[in-house]
Amino acid sequence: MGPDITLERLALSLNRVPILAPMSGHLAAGRLHAIIGPNGAGKSSLMKCLLGLHPHQGEITRHWPGRPGRLAYVPQLARFEPSLPITVEEFMLTTLSRRPLFGGSRRRCRPRIEALLARVGMEQKLHLRLGQLSGGERQRLLFAQGLERDSALWFLDEPMTGLDNEAEALINREITALKDAGATLLVIHHDMNWVRGFADQAWLIDGGLSAHGRPQRVLSHYAPPALEACA
Ligand SMILES: Nc1ncnc2c1ncn2[C@@H]1O[C@H](COP(=O)(O)OP(=O)(O)OP(=O)(O)O)[C@@H](O)[C@H]1O
Numbered sequence: 001m002g003p004d005i006t007l008e009r010l011a012l013s014l015n016r017v018p019i020l021a022p023m024s025g026h027l028a029a030g031r032l033h034a035i036i037g038p039n040g041a042g043k044s045s046l047m048k049c050l051l052g053l054h055p056h057q058g059e060i061t062r063h064w065p066g067r068p069g070r071l072a073y074v075p076q077l078a079r080f081e082p083s084l085p086i087t088v089e090e091f092m093l094t095t096l097s098r099r100p101l102f103g104g105s106r107r108r109c110r111p112r113i114e115a116l117l118a119r120v121g122m123e124q125k126l127h128l129r130l131g132q133l134s135g136g137e138r139q140r141l142l143f144a145q146g147l148e149r150d151s152a153l154w155f156l157d158e159p160m161t162g163l164d165n166e167a168e169a170l171i172n173r174e175i176t177a178l179k180d181a182g183a184t185l186l187v188i189h190h191d192m193n194w195v196r197g198f199a200d201q202a203w204l205i206d207g208g209l210s211a212h213g214r215p216q217r218v219l220s221h222y223a224p225p226a227l228e229a230c231a
Pocket residue numbers: 014015017019037038039040041042043044045046076
């Protein structure tokens with residue numbers, strides 16, 4: 001089971017620029033919380049605060065129901081250093097094995113790695129180097145890594161970016177399974193239909209917390225900026 005998370009007057013400034021005004025709230029355990037809002041609103045910054053990656057003000061407390069579990073983070077547009085001589089299989093091995101360079105580890109872990117990669121449609125990419133992966137493939141790989149760690153707390157920053165329909169369906173299926181298993185999920189998403197269909201709670205961010213509650217109610221206050229048509 002994932003934790004619940006309490007925010008008390010969480011605020012963030014970066015280079016003296018105010019990014020998030022003080023906000024307080026409670027993210028209930030075992031629920032999917034969608035973080036929505038316009039570009040530049042502070043959604044990724046909020047997620048980074050919750051991950052301890054930004055020097056925020058205020059308090060963030062995680063309450064795990066039992067022993068603290070693991071967390072998974074799939075950042076927006078993840079990048080790998082192109083020159084890294086590491087394959088997809090080796091990357092997964094570093095998560096699965098304490099001694100990834102040991103020849104026996106590779107043999108022993110291969111079926112598990114293949115099964116995990118199949119869950120995100122990546123089983124054919126075992127031997128590719130990280131730098132050779134497309135954007136959507138990088139997203140899928142990081143998701144597979146989170147699955148392997150049996151994470152109970154997930155931070156997904158626009159997880160569907162760059163995914164084709166098939167991959168999106170696979171990831172949606174895994175997200176539903178994680179929710180059913182009691183994980184706490186925070187998902188930044190720009191597709192309001194997805195938010196209506198999958199989220200238990202929505203957090204509307206715009207330089208701070210503008211609204212919070214059931215998606216239907218929060219979305220009644222929020223019309224995402226429309227794309228401008230080209231003349
Ligand atoms: N180091 C920094 N110094 C000053 N401002 C910054 C810094 N890093 C980010 N920002 C600003 O913080 C604001 C929030 O950025 P953030 O990435 O959190 O937005 P977002 O809501 O996730 O946007 P998007 O939907 O476009 O991904 C942006 O206006 C960005 O330019």
